[in-house]
Amino acid sequence: MITPRQNDILNLIVELFTQTHEPVGSKTLQETISSSSATIRNDMARLEQLGLLEKAHTSSGRMPSKSGFQYFVEHSLRIDSLDEKDVYQVVKAFDFEAFKLEDILEKASQILADLTGYTGIVLDVVPTRQHLTSFDIVQLSSHDALAILTLDDSKPVTVQFAIPKNFLARDLETVKMLVETRLVSKTVLDIHYNLRTEIPQVIQKYFTTTDNVLDLFDYIFEQLFKELIFISGKVASLSYADLTTYQYLDNPQLVSLEIRNSMQEEEMSSIRVADSSEKALANVSIISQKFLIPYRGFATMSLIGPIDMDYKKMLSIITIVTKVLAVKLGDYYRYLNSNHYEVN
Secondary structure, three states, X not given: OOOHHHHHHHHHHHHHHHHHOOOEOHHHHHOOOOOOHHHHHHHHHHHHHOOOEEEOOXXXXXXXXXXXXXXXXXXXXXXOOOOHHHHHHHHHHOOOOOOOHHHHHHHHHHHHHHHHOOEEEEEOOOHHHOEEEEEEEEXXXXXXXXXXXXEOOOEEEEEEEEOOOOOOHHHHHHHHHHHHHHOOOOEHHHHHHHXXXXXXXXXXXXXXXXXXXXXXXXXXXXXXXXXXXXXXXXXXXXXXXXXXXXXHOOOHHHXXXXXXXXXXXXXXXXXXXXXXXXXXXXXXXXXXEEEEEOOOEEEEEEEEEOOOOOHHHHHHHHHHHHHHHHHHHHHHHHHHOOOXXXXX
């Protein structure tokens, strides 16, 4: 589509513009591009004809268009090196004691937002694919008890609940037995389905009054159906987008759906430059990278920012954060192996 020299010119204009946000002229490019000023101007004019550059109204210089940024990301974007200063900042920011997975993921989104000045998002592993691998109930008193659920042999979730007033001592054991025989080893998606179909029929065989038992099942399991989503730097969206984007970020479930739909199943990373069908995200860029949560699967970290962001810098930062996060998660799961529980 374009010549190698034109590609070099476009890359250099993108690099200079994202650093200064000032139009770039042919004389500036002459310091790097070994061609005459006239040749460079002709190439810039050609790139403008192709819609990859735009002419600034107040200057003879050019700046990348939306299509220019898209072309750069698709054909030229590479990480040459990781900034040691950014690595140090991320490692320092992760130097805290964590007792819950949620604390680590939320901190990661905040670190990403702080380092970039944009909006950082972390999505946990898709909840419907997780398996319930163990279940237990610990009675705390005559009035309340603790349900201990483990997902994928690695993510413990505890739910404290009030024991129904009409429950006998053996009824908690019955609830535990029903979960172990009917729900353990199933995916969260299957559990959701079974709670609406099979479980109500089975409960009738063991309990005379079933409404409060069904409510108890719903209460214990409702947390499994909620996707963990952490969004930091929402206010920053007002500096690179408009109120529509800010308001959209108030609905984490919609944000999650859009990010997941923007990546193919096998994709580990993606950069989308103003190509979302969602109006609120139509004029922003989204960088996403998947990262492994030990024993459980891949989660996703995303950065939402302006079209004219410094892509090399932002891609480097999100790469550093996901790498350091992986180390932090490894430490966390070694801690969990000592049989500690997350308490909600």
